[in-house]
Amino acid sequence: MSLPMESILLPGNPACQGCPHALGLRALSVLENVVLVVPAGCTTIISGVHPKASFSVPVLHVPFASAVAVASGLAAAYKQEGVEANVVVWMGDGAADIGFATISGAAVRNEDIIVVVSDNEAYMNTGIQSSGTTFWKAKTTTSPGGKSEEKKDLAGIMLMHRIPYVATASVGYLQDFVNKLRRVSEIRGFRFIHLHSPCPPGWRFDSSKTVEIARLAVKSGAWILWEYDGRFRISSPSKPYKDETKRVPLEEYIKTQGRFRGLSGEDIEEIKKKVEEQWKFVLTMEKTFK
Amino acid sequence: MRTLLTGNYAVAEAVKLSRAKVIAAYPITPQTTIVEKLAEMVEKGELDAEFIRVESEHSALAAVYGAAIAGRRAFTATSSHGLLYMYEMVWWVANARVPLVMAMVTRTIGPPWNIHTDHTDLLTMRDSGWIISMAENVQEAFDLTIQGFRISEEVDLPFTVGLDAFQLSHTAEVVEVPDQQEVDEWLPERRQSYKVLPGNAVTIGNIGPNEYTAKLRYAMAKAIEDSRKVIEKADNSFGEKFGRKYGGLVEEYRLEGAEYVVVMAGAWCGDAKDAIDRLRDEGLPIGMMKIRYFRPFPKEEIKRLEGKEVLVVDRAFSMGYMGIFGMEVSSVIGDVTNVIAGIGGVDVGVEDFEAMFRKFASRKLQRLEWWPREVFS
Structure with a gap:
């Protein structure tokens, strides 16, 4: 793997064992001149307690819904001053929910920033509450009987903004994520990556299994890796699973996680339908933006 | 130059003469014409600045915060419900000790919907750590805007200029507008205590021990206390330079x-x-x-x-x-x-x-x- 040797996330940081953000943040090290903007979330904790700090790049911690707007201001100032910078917003699905108008607005303006939503499919930092991207039927502390609402397709919505770059990624496939970040560094304008980040305490699985479960999500077809830069392509790790028969049964993915405990066969059938709809959408996009 | 300007256009003119580099704003009556004018100035190339057409007031102050913390002179303007919508950022920029200027066209708070003036909106900023000024006439709104940049940058606290809806915002008065060179002579280049720039690995706003928060608030209380002298000094030297001295606080x-x-x-x-x-x-x-x-x-x-x-x-x-x-x-x-x-x-x-x-x-x-x-x- 050609992963960066030097990490912007320093050793000794207080991330949980098996934390997916810690994997994703290390991958950001391939970008040059990074200025990191972090809204409230788990990464606020990972950043460490003053006077110590866990990052070797400048980090600006900001209120929940403000991150992408703050990044817009930074980018505008750097442009004015002729400073070369990669302004990167690193946010969770919580900040993406509360700050969605902000992401959308900055996308419409095609701000010269990179937004990575590291999505652990619930508000984890406040203790596992349901979010817009929480998986169908998943139990959280605010959906103890399982999530009854839809799961929002954030990357799909961003694609509809017709920005220069949108991709999904997974902490289970870091090489793919790094490749996408490298691609991102060659493009200017608004770039968006939706990173799938399985959370051991939030999803109730052993902290040694983060990568394994992230991969099961892809192998079962529950999470699809794709990339759009004018052309829409299904990314290599997901390609084999265009063929439904190659996929690992969805049950294999679901049974590994405590958040799905007690799902009925009917529930699983319903989820399968949702996953199928998502595939249809992605395959249509691939055909549309050849 | 003596010219006829509404309060809102006077503020825009003052922002231009203060050489603001980043402006972010969301329209709200009766503030809108300030940022319309600034957008026009940027578009025509009269003002060398980035204009960010944000999607909300919360984002307006957030974007201005980002620009200011990166080291550029930054400005926004709002009113009433716009201020309430950006209220979280109002406190954040003050606690972060970032100099910037915001015009606040005072307008009552609904319901019922009403676009006319009272001071309830502006005064919700009372405890936040902003320097809060209020203009009596268009000339004073103009002067306070220019002074605001200097005062804000000397004490590392945000500065707001309050001006009444319509009575000032949309009322034209004869205003003495100095030329660029005169303003440059009085208003120094932007200075601030710290900047966020690539390569400078600082972490701003992260979690700290409780005593750290307490120490920062204490320093802020001291800074706004000290601003009395800075305001008086600015009023005096502005008076010497431009012939208009108001008396300080x-x-x-x-x-x-x-x-x-x-x-x-x-x-x-x-x-x-x-x-x-x-x-x-x-x-x-x-x-x-x-x-x-x-x-x-x-x-x-x-x-x-x-x-x-x-x-x-x-x-x-x-x-x-x-x-x-x-x-x-x-x-x-x-x-x-x-x-x-x-x-x-x-x-x-x-x-x-x-x-x-x-x-x-x-x-x-x-x-x-x-x-x-x-x-x-």
Whole structure:
């Protein structure tokens, strides 16, 4: 793997064992001149307690819904001053929910920033509450009987903004994520990556299994890796699973996680339908933006 | 150059002359024409700045915060519900000690929907750590905007210029506009204590020990205390350079020999001054202490009013107590007479003030009275 040797996330940081953000943040090290903007979330904790700090790049911690707007201001100032910078917003699905108008607005303006939503499919930092991207039927502390609402397709919505770059990624496939970040560094304008980040305490699985479960999500077809830069392509790790028969049964993915405990066969059938709809959408996009 | 400008256009002109580099704004009546004018200036190349057309006021102040913390002079403007929508960022930028300037066109808060002035919106900023100024006329709004950048950058606190909806924002007055070179001579290049730049691995705003938060607030309290001198100095040197000196935190009007003193702020001070002139002509010893800065609060100046009959005329009310200026002034000199008027833009003119002050001088006003009575009967 050609992963960066030097990490912007320093050793000794207080991330949980098996934390997916810690994997994703290390991958950001391939970008040059990074200025990191972090809204409230788990990464606020990972950043460490003053006077110590866990990052070797400048980090600006900001209120929940403000991150992408703050990044817009930074980018505008750097442009004015002729400073070369990669302004990167690193946010969770919580900040993406509360700050969605902000992401959308900055996308419409095609701000010269990179937004990575590291999505652990619930508000984890406040203790596992349901979010817009929480998986169908998943139990959280605010959906103890399982999530009854839809799961929002954030990357799909961003694609509809017709920005220069949108991709999904997974902490289970870091090489793919790094490749996408490298691609991102060659493009200017608004770039968006939706990173799938399985959370051991939030999803109730052993902290040694983060990568394994992230991969099961892809192998079962529950999470699809794709990339759009004018052309829409299904990314290599997901390609084999265009063929439904190659996929690992969805049950294999679901049974590994405590958040799905007690799902009925009917529930699983319903989820399968949702996953199928998502595939249809992605395959249509691939055909549309050849 | 003497020219005719509305309050909003005067603010935009001042922002341009202050060489703001990043402007982010979301429209709201009656602020909109400030940022429309600035957008036009940027588009025409008269102002070398980035204009960010954000999707909300929360984002407007957030974007301005990002630009300012990266080291550029930055500006936004808002009003009423816009201010309330950005309220989280109002506190954040102050606590982060980032210099920037925001114009606040005062407008009442709904419901019901109403676009006219009172001071309730601006005064919600009271405890946040912003330097809060209020203009009486278009020239003062212009001058305060330029001074705001200098004061803000000297004390590392954000600065707001309050100007009344329509009475200032949309009313054209003759304004003395200096040329760029004169402003450059008076307003130095932006300075600030720290910047966020690539390669400079600082972490800003992360979690710290509780004592750290307490220490930062203490430093902030000290900074806004120290800003009194900075404001006075700016007022003096601005006066020397441009010939307009206002008196710092307050402006004294016909206070010599005054036994009755009116304390108030904002656009309607002009009408109240006319009323004072009429009463003075009749021999009534009455004057005004106009509050130019609500924060830092002019406590020493107010103290000088001890022993006089003081009437505080408020355009904002603290539910469950009294007028907001009324309670602030009485915290310094004890009981005052407090009139609540002009709420929701109810018109108060020279005749009203004359009648009000006459009643006050003949002790016919209640300690707390909503004006005019017929509206509330």
